[in-house]
Amino acid sequence: MRRLRTLADKYDLLLIFDEIFTGFGRTGSMFACEAAGVVPDIMTLSKALTGGTMALAATIATPKIFEAFLSDDSTHALMHGPTFMANALACAAANASLDLFSSERA
DSSP states (O other), X not given: OHHHHHHHHHTTOXXXXXXXXXXXXXXXXXXXXXXXXOOOSEEEEOGGGGTTSSOOOEEEEOHHXXXXXXXXXXXXXXXXXXXXXXXXXXXXXXXXXXXXXXXHHO
Protein backbone atom coordinates (compact mmCIF):
# COMPACT_ATOMS: atom_id res chain seq x y z
CA MET A 1 0.00 0.00 0.00
CA ARG A 2 2.84 2.38 0.79
CA ARG A 3 4.47 1.60 -2.55
CA LEU A 4 1.18 2.27 -4.32
CA ARG A 5 0.94 5.66 -2.56
CA THR A 6 4.49 6.51 -3.61
CA LEU A 7 3.83 5.53 -7.23
CA ALA A 8 0.51 7.39 -7.35
CA ASP A 9 2.21 10.53 -6.06
CA LYS A 10 5.14 10.13 -8.47
CA TYR A 11 2.89 9.79 -11.54
CA ASP A 12 0.12 12.14 -10.33
CA LEU A 13 -2.48 9.37 -10.18
CA LEU A 14 -5.41 8.92 -7.83
CA LEU A 15 -5.05 6.20 -5.23
CA ILE A 16 -8.38 4.49 -4.58
CA PHE A 17 -8.87 1.91 -1.84
CA ASP A 18 -11.92 -0.32 -1.79
CA GLU A 19 -12.51 -0.94 1.93
CA ILE A 20 -15.91 -2.55 1.40
CA PHE A 21 -14.52 -5.98 2.28
CA THR A 22 -11.63 -4.94 4.53
CA GLY A 23 -13.10 -2.00 6.44
CA PHE A 24 -14.57 -1.69 9.91
CA GLY A 25 -12.11 -3.88 11.74
CA ARG A 26 -11.98 -6.88 9.44
CA THR A 27 -8.18 -6.66 9.22
CA GLY A 28 -7.56 -5.67 12.84
CA SER A 29 -7.48 -1.90 12.50
CA MET A 30 -10.61 0.03 11.59
CA PHE A 31 -9.41 0.22 7.97
CA ALA A 32 -6.62 -1.63 6.17
CA CYS A 33 -5.14 1.67 4.96
CA GLU A 34 -4.72 2.75 8.62
CA ALA A 35 -2.62 -0.32 9.35
CA ALA A 36 -0.39 0.58 6.42
CA GLY A 37 -0.23 4.25 7.39
CA VAL A 38 -1.50 5.28 3.95
CA VAL A 39 -4.16 7.84 3.09
CA PRO A 40 -5.91 7.15 -0.23
CA ASP A 41 -7.38 9.90 -2.39
CA ILE A 42 -10.69 8.03 -2.49
CA MET A 43 -12.00 5.24 -0.27
CA THR A 44 -15.18 3.26 -0.80
CA LEU A 45 -17.22 1.83 2.07
CA SER A 46 -20.34 -0.29 2.30
CA LYS A 47 -21.48 -3.54 3.98
CA ALA A 48 -20.39 -3.00 7.59
CA LEU A 49 -21.28 0.69 7.50
CA THR A 50 -24.77 -0.28 8.67
CA GLY A 51 -23.63 -3.28 10.67
CA GLY A 52 -24.83 -5.42 7.76
CA THR A 53 -28.47 -4.53 8.37
CA MET A 54 -29.19 -2.54 5.19
CA ALA A 55 -27.50 -1.62 1.95
CA LEU A 56 -25.65 1.69 2.13
CA ALA A 57 -22.54 2.84 0.32
CA ALA A 58 -20.22 5.79 0.81
CA THR A 59 -17.35 7.25 -1.12
CA ILE A 60 -14.88 9.27 0.94
CA ALA A 61 -12.42 11.63 -0.68
CA THR A 62 -9.62 14.00 0.24
CA PRO A 63 -10.44 17.71 0.20
CA LYS A 64 -8.66 18.08 -3.16
CA ILE A 65 -10.95 15.50 -4.79
CA PHE A 66 -14.04 16.84 -3.02
CA GLU A 67 -13.36 20.38 -4.23
CA ALA A 68 -13.02 19.17 -7.82
CA PHE A 69 -16.66 18.02 -7.77
CA LEU A 70 -18.14 20.79 -5.58
CA SER A 71 -20.72 22.63 -7.65
CA ASP A 72 -24.37 23.67 -7.67
CA ASP A 73 -24.58 22.07 -11.13
CA SER A 74 -25.75 18.46 -10.74
CA THR A 75 -24.01 17.45 -13.98
CA HIS A 76 -20.71 18.34 -12.29
CA ALA A 77 -21.34 15.99 -9.35
CA LEU A 78 -19.50 12.73 -8.76
CA MET A 79 -22.29 10.16 -8.82
CA HIS A 80 -20.68 7.75 -6.41
CA GLY A 81 -23.36 5.23 -5.64
CA PRO A 82 -26.93 6.30 -6.41
CA THR A 83 -28.32 2.81 -5.81
CA PHE A 84 -27.18 2.62 -2.19
CA MET A 85 -26.97 6.22 -1.01
CA ALA A 86 -29.15 8.60 0.98
CA ASN A 87 -31.66 6.09 2.32
CA ALA A 88 -32.74 7.72 5.60
CA LEU A 89 -33.27 4.42 7.42
CA ALA A 90 -29.94 3.02 6.23
CA CYS A 91 -28.22 6.27 7.32
CA ALA A 92 -29.78 5.94 10.77
CA ALA A 93 -28.55 2.32 10.95
CA ALA A 94 -25.08 3.49 9.91
CA ASN A 95 -25.05 6.16 12.63
CA ALA A 96 -26.02 3.56 15.22
CA SER A 97 -23.34 1.20 13.92
CA LEU A 98 -20.69 3.94 14.01
CA ASP A 99 -21.75 4.79 17.59
CA LEU A 100 -21.13 1.14 18.52
CA PHE A 101 -17.70 1.19 16.88
CA SER A 102 -16.85 4.38 18.80
CA SER A 103 -17.98 2.99 22.16
CA GLU A 104 -16.20 -0.34 21.65
CA ARG A 105 -12.90 1.38 20.79
CA ALA A 106 -12.99 3.65 23.84
